[in-house]
Amino acid sequence: MFRPLKILIGTKCPPTRCCSAFVSRMRFSNLQYVNRLKEDDEACAAALQNAHIFLFHRLSPLLQRTEHRTLRPTALVCSGTEPQNHRTTEESVLIGCSEENQAQFCLDVGKNILNPGSSLSWWPETLNSVQDPSPYEPDLCFLLQGQALLRWNQTSGFCSTTGQPTHRNRAGSQRVCSSSGIIYYPKMSPVVIVLVSDGKRCLLGRQSSFPRGMYSALAGFCDMGETLEETLRREVAEEVGLEVHSVSYSSSQHWPFPHSSFMMAFHASVSPAHTQVSCQLEDARWFSLEEITSALQVKTPPRRGDPPVVWLPPKHAIGNRLITEWRSVSCLHYVNM
Ligand SMILES: NC(=O)C1=CN([C@@H]2O[C@H](COP(=O)(O)OP(=O)(O)OC[C@H]3O[C@@H](n4cnc5c(N)ncnc54)[C@H](O)[C@@H]3O)[C@@H](O)[C@H]2O)C=CC1
Ligand SMILES: [Mg+2]
Incomplete structure (x- = not known):
């Protein structure tokens, strides 16, 4: 059964994607760290032990209303001391890391494989209800990335050439056909x-x-x-x-x-x-x-x-x-x- 470790309300905003954020992320080797986690399953599994995991339900981000009537993403904070359940380790996807090199993942706790489009409207209701979206904005690109990666993993379970199952790497950034070895990357x-x-x-x-x-x-x-x-x-x-x-x-x-x-x-x-x-x-x-x-x-x-x-x-x-x-x-x- 899924067991949350600790719910963090109003978690610190991940960095925005402006150019200066990219430059500073480069300077502090954050991008190299994320790339290493994508390539090294063991390092990725270790990073997950002390990660922030942003939660989704059927591909919609789980948001919490703050006292200022804005919405914030909900994250589990993994302390590394409690064992993680199977779903957390097998289904979390890596989306980046904080300035302090703490890995950030997304996990869908209510995935809807049979009808993956059903929970998405053209415009998510949750976003319409944001009164003043500005404090929420820095999180948005992060959540959109997580949503896209979760959706791609949920809908790419089989190889389009052989029809055989595909298996994801720990980060969820690629999938490999179990029979032919064809590698699939997320599509846009x-x-x-x-x-x-x-x-x-x-x-x-x-x-x-x-x-x-x-x-x-x-x-x-x-x-x-x-x-x-x-x-x-x-x-x-x-x-x-x-x-x-x-x-x-x-x-x-x-x-x-x-x-x-x-x-x-x-x-x-x-x-x-x-x-x-x-x-x-x-x-x-x-x-x-x-x-x-x-x-x-x-x-x-x-x-x-x-x-x-x-x-x-x-x-x-x-x-x-x-x-x-x-x-x-x-x-x-x-x-x-
Ligand atoms: N972020 C924003 O401010 C806005 C975003 N959009 C997005 O732009 C996208 C494209 O706009 P539309 O006028 O719908 O496109 P469109 O004018 O090309 O018409 C959509 C049709 O194109 C065909 N199509 C061709 N390639 C496709 C593909 N890769 N995926 C899906 N359908 C494909 C389908 O028959 C589909 O019904 C939409 O997904 C919409 O969500 C649209 C307006 C504002
Ligand atoms: Mg159009």
Whole structure:
């Protein structure tokens, strides 16, 4: 039976993924340490004895509300003195380590192998209920990584060539076919997300699968053989029938839906003379600076029975970042006019 060792409420935030964090992590050999744990099963098992283990239930992170109404991940703190049960040692996946070289793992205590997608909505309810996501944000990329790795391990139990079972290494970072020795690594699907502007307005769309009232930048999966620029132009043409004429890169983000996407975000513009939308989505329309400004203030989705309101992806989604960047540049433009 699963036996928690000690529940830590409000555990210390893992480092964020900003460039400076990476540089300092390199300096203190943290990355080399994590790489060693991925390659050395014995070292990884030893590290697990004194690790922080972040808990998930059916792929959703187990969060706790703090006294400030924010949400924090729940972690077991392993002291190394108590024996660990079979599931903890066999199913925890390594996601990194702290500045003090304490290993950090994730463990799904209620995994749902038969229907692994069932617990995931397009946007997790728990994230919608965060009143002020800022203190939670540093944990988010960590949790998304853990969720993706747990999901990949849960759904990659068999070799797609031989049909035989695959076995994971201790860290959960690779799986090997028991019959052919083929090695499998976690997979991601590249996705382009693009905010199209006509100089004064930006174009947002919604799919029927989006939560009610939500609009976001246009997005689409890369086809095999395509460049990012080709995907971008194809998706904009397919979804709204427009031709973009300038493209600039913004940033990127791992996104767990539907099966670990790697989102690459761009701004693009169309000629103000050619803005007629031919929509293949549930809806797509142009938004003015004023409309975007008020939509960015809507922090929670409308509840059933509330009047319709446009709301945008939350702060930690890259769609929000694109829209916020566009708003800042547009505000500057108006100030300078
Ligand atoms: N983080 C953010 O701010 C946002 C993230 N997204 C994410 O972007 C992703 C792509 O956007 P969509 O408009 O849905 O893409 P899309 O416009 O390419 O349409 C989805 C369809 O593409 C096909 N497809 C091709 N390759 C696929 C693959 N590797 N995995 C799944 N389906 C594939 C399927 O038929 C699927 O129904 C979605 O997973 C969505 O969660 C979308 C908007 C905002
Ligand atoms: Mg799309």
